[in-house]
Amino acid sequence: MKKTTIRKMALGLTVTLGLGMLFSGCSLVSVNPERDSAQTMMTIDGTDITKSNYNNALAYAEMYYAANGTSLPTGSDLKTMKKQIFDGVVQTQVLAAKAKKDGLKVDEAAAKKTGKSSYDSIKKEVDKKYNSTLSNNNTNDESFAAYMEDNAVTSAYADKCLTAYTDSVEKNPDDYLKTSLGTVDGTDVTRGEYNYHYIGQTLTAYYTTGAALQTDDATMKKTNETIFKNIGTANGMIKYCEENNIEISDDAIKTAQKTLQSTVDMFFSDESSLSDFLKNYELTVSKYKEYQKQEAKGNAAEAAIKQKMVDDITVTDAQIKSYYEKNKNTYDTSTVSACHILTKNKDLSDEIYQKAKDCKTKEEFQKVMDEYKNNSEVTEDTDLGSFNRAKMVEAFSNKAFSMDVNTVGGPVKTDYGYHVIFVYDKKDGTTTWEDNKDAITQAIKDEKGGAAFDKYKKKLTDGLKVDIGEIKTISEDYVDTLKSELNVKVNEKVMD
Helix, strand or coil: CCCCCCHHHHHHHHHHHCCCCCCCCCCCCCHHHHHHHHHHHEEEEEEECCCCCEEEHHHHHHHHHCCCCCCCCCCCHHHHHHHHHHHHHHHHHHHHHHHHHHCCCCHHHHHHHHHHHHHHHHHHHHHHHHHHHHHHCCHHHHHHHHHHHHHHHHHHHHHHHHHHHHHHHHHHHHHHHHHEEEEEEEEEEEHHHHHHHHEEEHHHHHHHHHCCCCCHHHHHHHHHHHHHHHHHHHHHHHHHHHHHHCCCCCCHHHHHHHHHHHHHHHHCCHHHHHHHHHHHHHCCCHHHHHHHHHHHHHHHHHHHHHHHHHHCCCCCCHHHHHHCCCCCCHHHHCCEEEEEEEEHHHHHHHHHHHHHHCCCCCHHHHHHHHHHCCCCEEEEEEEEEEECCHCCHHHHHHHHHCCCCCCEEEEEECCCCCEEEEEEEEECCCCCCCHHHHHHHHHHHHHHHHHHHHHHHHHHHHCCCECCCCCCCCHHHHHHHHHHCCCCCCHHHHHC
């Protein structure tokens, strides 16, 4: 699995904001370029950050997509893109300001060199579209060149700041993991619980689709609802067991946890690789297993409730007899041994039947099979051996089981073609409902108890009162905190 660290995922550095963004082919801004770029988009501790940063970020992203031949949509996609880039610029500037305030150091010369290289590369890639793209976004070559170098430095400071913060969280994650992200039936869902279950959704996506979990707004809304409801359902079942004196044994929890861990083991060869992955979510292996044990307890509670509902079902002889009559073939162990010749040609099947109909032994029928085995229109000519009713398609089984030993039947039409059948042995395995009373009783209990449990679970899940708060990345949370500390004021109107 390709791992993406939270630091890189959440930082939103404007150098790479082209990734995942969408553009329209129209001009993004249409006012006096110098005046537009000079507008204040934000202030940090009284220092103005001009809109030129935003305009140049837009220009870079548009160039990136032009270089990659990406189609450019319009409308709401454009509006979303502009907001994402704007937020990325704000985050980067805030984090960089915090890094400088705290005296963090970066190699500015190396960063500028990287920015210059990116500038040279993108300019060459877009070639003739370069000047028009700058003009569309109210910037020019001098401003863009300076931005690419300055932004590389700003991004380096921002990354340094976020790294320092996430490192501190990794060392003391409890406060962060205990943060409430919402409630289910009035009970807090913590960041730690959410991250644990989000990992589960991510692994499930890889397992079922072979691709990463989608992060568009619609998918994330559905994912978050699933996570909160799963947590609420598990809590509800544990509570149900406590209120109804249903035991959730330690052995059952251990077994359920082993099942959960088996899925994790499919993705991570050892604990070290799992540990590296969990750092993306500010979890240690031991903390992850705490949450895993809680999920296992919920799963064990679910199994215990279902078993109790199954055990509580009373089954009468009348129900057993009725079930037996409806499913008689299931309990019939009778077998037939037969050979057949199969063809899709109806006329050929009639011809084969006429030659074989008087066969009284397996050897005689074998001679007919040998005669037609090289015929290109014969799909199969073989000894099927012994089989029960369920092994063959219904039409074939019905015919074979109705025939006498050492007789020929057919042609029988199935989806495979036309069969000429020779039955050479039959064994009676017919049983009565009394012979199968215990098995049928359990089948009825499983069916009715399972239905009762499904009804209970649906009622529980549908009745949950879910309140999901705004779920942010670690960088978004941190930047929101820093905005107060650094007296940040943001002017989103410059996007209009």
